[in-house]
Amino acid sequence: MTWTLVAATLAASVAAGTSLLYAALGETLGERAGIINLGVEGVMLVGAACACAVASSTGSPYLGMLAGAVAGVVASAPFAYAVVDRAANQLASGLSLLFLGFGASALIGNPFVGALIPPLPSVSLRMPLGEGAAAVRVDFLVAAALPLAGLVAWLLMGTRWGLRLRAVGENPVAAFAAGCNRRRLQYEALAIAGMLSGLAGAHVALGVAYTWAEFMTGGRGFIAIALVMFARWNAWWAVAGALLFGAAEAAQLQLQAGGVDVSPFLMNMAPYLLTLALLPFTGKAGRLAAPAALGRPYRGVE
Amino acid sequence: MAVPLIEARNILKRFGDLVANEVESFDVRTGEVHALLGENGAGKTTLSKILYGFYRPDAGEIRVAGTNVSFASPADARAAGIGMVFQEFSLVPALSVLDNVALFMPDLPRVPDRRALRVRIATAAKALGLELPLDAPVAALPVAAQQKVEILKQVLAGMRVILLDEPTKVLAPQECSGLFATVASLRAAGYGIVLITHKLHEALAAADRISVMRKGRMTATLAARAATREALLAVMFEGSPPQSAAAPAAQAIGAPLLQLDRVSTSGGAHATPLQGIDLGLREGEILGVAGIAGSGQRELGALVAGHERPRRGRKLFRGGDASRWTAGRMRRAGVGFVPENPLEAACVGELSVAENFALGERRYASGLGFNWTRVHDDAEAAFARLGVARPSLNAPVRTLSGGNVQRVVMARELGRAPRLVVAIYPTRGLDARSAQAVRDALRARASEGAAVLLMSEELEELFELADRVVVLRSGMLAGEFSRGSYSIEAVGAAMVQSDARTALA
Numbered sequence: 001m002t003w004t005l006v007a008a009t010l011a012a013s014v015a016a017g018t019s020l021l022y023a024a025l026g027e028t029l030g031e032r033a034g035i036i037n038l039g040v041e042g043v044m045l046v047g048a049a050c051a052c053a054v055a056s057s058t059g060s061p062y063l064g065m066l067a068g069a070v071a072g073v074v075a076s077a078p079f080a081y082a083v084v085d086r087a088a089n090q091l092a093s094g095l096s097l098l099f100l101g102f103g104a105s106a107l108i109g110n111p112f113v114g115a116l117i118p119p120l121p122s123v124s125l126r127m128p129l130g131e132g133a134a135a136v137r138v139d140f141l142v143a144a145a146l147p148l149a150g151l152v153a154w155l156l157m158g159t160r161w162g163l164r165l166r167a168v169g170e171n172p173v174a175a176f177a178a179g180c181n182r183r184r185l186q187y188e189a190l191a192i193a194g195m196l197s198g199l200a201g202a203h204v205a206l207g208v209a210y211t212w213a214e215f216m217t218g219g220r221g222f223i224a225i226a227l228v229m230f231a232r233w234n235a236w237w238a239v240a241g242a243l244l245f246g247a248a249e250a251a252q253l254q255l256q257a258g259g260v261d262v263s264p265f266l267m268n269m270a271p272y273l274l275t276l277a278l279l280p281f282t283g284k285a286g287r288l289a290a291p292a293a294l295g296r297p298y299r300g301v302e
Numbered sequence: 303m304a305v306p307l308i309e310a311r312n313i314l315k316r317f318g319d320l321v322a323n324e325v326e327s328f329d330v331r332t333g334e335v336h337a338l339l340g341e342n343g344a345g346k347t348t349l350s351k352i353l354y355g356f357y358r359p360d361a362g363e364i365r366v367a368g369t370n371v372s373f374a375s376p377a378d379a380r381a382a383g384i385g386m387v388f389q390e391f392s393l394v395p396a397l398s399v400l401d402n403v404a405l406f407m408p409d410l411p412r413v414p415d416r417r418a419l420r421v422r423i424a425t426a427a428k429a430l431g432l433e434l435p436l437d438a439p440v441a442a443l444p445v446a447a448q449q450k451v452e453i454l455k456q457v458l459a460g461m462r463v464i465l466l467d468e469p470t471k472v473l474a475p476q477e478c479s480g481l482f483a484t485v486a487s488l489r490a491a492g493y494g495i496v497l498i499t500h501k502l503h504e505a506l507a508a509a510d511r512i513s514v515m516r517k518g519r520m521t522a523t524l525a526a527r528a529a530t531r532e533a534l535l536a537v538m539f540e541g542s543p544p545q546s547a548a549a550p551a552a553q554a555i556g557a558p559l560l561q562l563d564r565v566s567t568s569g570g571a572h573a574t575p576l577q578g579i580d581l582g583l584r585e586g587e588i589l590g591v592a593g594i595a596g597s598g599q600r601e602l603g604a605l606v607a608g609h610e611r612p613r614r615g616r617k618l619f620r621g622g623d624a625s626r627w628t629a630g631r632m633r634r635a636g637v638g639f640v641p642e643n644p645l646e647a648a649c650v651g652e653l654s655v656a657e658n659f660a661l662g663e664r665r666y667a668s669g670l671g672f673n674w675t676r677v678h679d680d681a682e683a684a685f686a687r688l689g690v691a692r693p694s695l696n697a698p699v700r701t702l703s704g705g706n707v708q709r710v711v712m713a714r715e716l717g718r719a720p721r722l723v724v725a726i727y728p729t730r731g732l733d734a735r736s737a738q739a740v741r742d743a744l745r746a747r748a749s750e751g752a753a754v755l756l757m758s759e760e761l762e763e764l765f766e767l768a769d770r771v772v773v774l775r776s777g778m779l780a781g782e783f784s785r786g787s788y789s790i791e792a793v794g795a796a797m798v799q800s801d802a803r804t805a806l807a
Contacts, residue, residue, distance in 0.1 A: 158413065158414075158416075159412060159413050159414075160410050160411065160412050160413070160414060161412070163397075163401055163404060163405055163410075163414075164405065166394070166396075166397060166401075167394045167397065167401075167405050170394045170395070170396045170397065171392075171393070171394045171395070173392060174392040174393060174394050174405075175394070175405070177376065177392045177406075178392075178405045178406045179377060179380075179406075179408075180405075291396070292395065292396060
């Protein structure tokens, strides 16, 4: 019985962790370039709504997924313009993006409330633990998650682009002296981040829920931001973190399904409690690992 | 004669009405160290920034290898092989040495081959005799090593001329020889080096030619071999080097004022924790604190002024335990504080000079109002006493030059007739005459019975003023010297290493 529960939780944590990982990897790139985006949740919602709309209208979940990616980039564009070109306050701009995303996704998703959304095709991998039906649903986005983390890690640490991006996020003055194009690097990082957040939303819609509901991402965008800090701006640690936070969310559902007598309201708090419990321990070391110019608008010469 | 690597002719640069540079000729040749010598404000940095494309001259021409050029920005200068190492390094602290050097390489491939890159950088470092841990983050290196990273970076970025702006300012005396060894290998490898300095002995020791600047003009260019200390002094100071107005008077040293009892602090990010500091300071005494940058000077000043509390040990002020006193209480008890970064830590930039004077003082309140006339009178009197030019009292402090901000804070803190003055680098950024005025004011305060805790980067300044000099190293006291036992060698050795003999070997 216990093993079955563990297996079911693990299986579910992969599904829950995937969207977290996509959003966290995107946010990692943005923050490495010195930009913190508190609007990830909003971008995810727009991605989810557009994915639902296109998948439902065309019947193709893959087109829906693409729509989610494109929508993520488009939704992030005003934020990127404000913080990269206009040196706007990143926190205020991010929160505006968040609420813009709430509104826009509700508008886009409204006609599709209750509509049948074709899910992303998947294969089921049985867990080698316990008995019963615990299986990991592996769809395209789940399968691509690990290679994506590797790609992001390589981009950051193995390429000239990544070196320049990190330099911009740490010391834009030195990066400028080295001939880096800060604007372009930050736009590129935010475009990729927007795309990944859009895909994260698309996965919630097409890979987990198979339907549209307002606020369906349920705060995952915020957990992703906390996750980036927890993972010390490192793509591989983000994978571990995504599984951990995914498990917290999955455990809640599994325990409820298993008939454990705990208030569902209490259980709903689990992932956020975990976030709050872990954040103090990222404190000092986390601050040292943070990109030095994170959140600071660049007002120097260019 | 070979064509110089870079050559400036008939340069004229104005800032408003001020003629910052009027230079007929300056050049650097292959395999040459050319010292640019002059006191603060003589125009050395302006000229080098013109060569580096940071400023555009109003008239005149610059030639690189015989070809006329016009630099719109430092990027143009770098593309022409002209690099500059500033006092504030342009490094990315969190990145490794390797990454910092690679970042500036113009021919870095999109996907670098880390091994080939490492070999190339290590080879270049070895050729210059630089030993650097390529994988360590730059932030973990001592300043002297960071400076080497800067120089290595310039070399691998393809620079042929390297301008070094006051490179020894951040170094301990012992580290300077390492720097000059690097400069010598650059010279042997055919680079052109411009050594910007206000220290005569550096120019004499390291340079092939010395150009002396005064008030924006080039007053002499001579071969270092033919130059003497006296000849250079004469052209630097129009015949008379600045002299102290008052001869060091024998000060009456009085009762104990401040006592630190095995004090330790906890430090924090980017701070050097103090460890077991035992220190006493008496009325009328000037105690000098020496140490390489970041050895705990800032923390010691902050502790004494009450901006920081001891984690262990006690701080006694006039016999009472002041360990838990706030900065405000220390201030009311008669402590004047000139921090390292006055604009950030001692002023509100948006407020005017007069408002900053009144800040934190209760005596200007009159009923519910404020007696601004008195503030203005006091401020004027304070500047007059200090003997430096007074900026407009209504100007926001942020609009003042660094030197003027320093003057404002100095005048304010000394104007309160403090019992104890804590001054961290109080002459930094001041011209020679203002610096002398500040030194005289500190000495005058001490002769009136105040104690002075003075941090300085210039050992000469400490030796001139202090009755006693202690050395800080990594937050610990590493030596104490009384007047008469001062020498650059002994104090310098204590700054870098506990055993003076091995340091000098």
